[in-house]
Structure formats: C-alpha cells, structure tokens
Amino acid sequence: xxxxxxxxxxxxxxxxxxxxxxxxxxxxxxxxxxxxxxxxxxxxxxxxxxxxxxxxxxxxxxxxxxxxxxxxxxxxxxxxxxxxxxxxxxxxxxxxxxxxxxxxxxxxxxxxxxxxxxxxxxxxxxxxxxxxxxxxxxxxxxxxxxx
Numbered sequence: 001x002x003x004x005x006x007x008x009x010x011x012x013x014x015x016x017x018x019x020x021x022x023x024x025x026x027x028x029x030x031x032x033x034x035x036x037x038x039x040x041x042x043x044x045x046x047x048x049x050x051x052x053x054x055x056x057x058x059x060x061x062x063x064x065x066x067x068x069x070x071x072x073x074x075x076x077x078x079x080x081x082x083x084x085x086x087x088x089x090x091x092x093x094x095x096x097x098x099x100x101x102x103x104x105x106x107x108x109x110x111x112x113x114x115x116x117x118x119x120x121x122x123x124x125x126x127x128x129x130x131x132x133x134x135x136x137x138x139x140x141x142x143x144x145x146x147x
Contacts, residue, residue: 059132060073060074060077060128060131060132060135061073061074061128061131061132064124064128065124066120066124067111067114067120067123067124067127068111070111070124070127070128070131071109071111071127071131073131074127074131074134074135077135077138078100078104078135078138081100081104081138081141081142082097082100084142085097085100085145096141096145099141100138100141103134103137103138103141104134104138110126110127110130110131111127114126114127
C-alpha cells in the first residue's frame with residue numbers, strides 16, 4: 001500500500017502547523033537546557049557555601065558526627081599546622097609556634113568539660129562552633145606566617 005502523502009495533497013495549513021509544533025518543541029528543549037544549566041550553577045554555589053562559609057567553622061568537621069570525631073578532627077588540623085611550622089623552619093618559627101600554642105593549647109579541653117547529661121547532638125554543635133573558631137584563628141595565623 002502506498003503512503004497517503006504520496007497520493008494526496010497535504011491539507012491546507014498542515015506545513016505551517018507542523019513547523020509551529022516543531023518550533024515550540026525546540027523552544028521547550030532550549031528552556032529546559034537553560035534551566036538545567038542555572039540549576040547546576042546554583043547547586044555548585046550552594047555546595048561552595050556549605051563547604052567554605054558555614055558558621056562556626058563547620059567546614060573543618062564535614063565528616064564528624066560525634067563529639068569524639070569533632071575533637072579528633074580539631075587535633076588533626078592543629079597537628080598539621082605544627083608540622084607546617086617544623087617543615088618551614090622559619091627564623092621566627094618560635095614566635096609563631098608560641099602564638100599557635102597560646103591559641104590552641106587547652107589545660108582541660110572543652111570536650112572533657114561538657115556535661116554528661118547534654119545530648120550528643122548539642123555537644124557536637126558546641127564543639128564545632130568553639131573549635132571551628134579556634135581553627136579559623138589558626139588559619140589566619142598561618143596566612144600571616146606565610147607572608
């Protein structure tokens with residue numbers, strides 16, 4: 001059987017309706033692509049904000065969900081600052097080390113001072129805030145000793 005398009009003429013306005021539907025479909029695809037791109041940009045910006053601008057220095061403790069993990073992450077970060085000082089061997093390293101020690105050394109760590117009856121979630125929040133602020137100060141100190 002032969003194709004109807006081969007035997008009969010197209011109805012009046014068929015080509016215009018077809019092209020209008022085709023244009024509408026292409027416009028929708030274009031809008032979807034633009035929306036997808038802006039969504040990806042917004043997601044990337046949100047991820048950067050979460051990682052670098054969280055209040056209380058939470059960016060240092062992304063995987064820490066227990067008070068012990070927060071404290072260990074803090075100690076690891078401080079340890080890397082001391083290692084950096086020893087590797088650099090700067091002439092003023094004693095001054096920088098004294099400043100870092102004054103900022104980060106604790107007679108009794110806050111981790112040990114929190115009451116037992118406090119919930120783990122509340123302890124984590126307090127520790128992230130406190131140790132995050134200390135690490136922000138240590139990071140600022142590191143920037144200064146690198147200059």
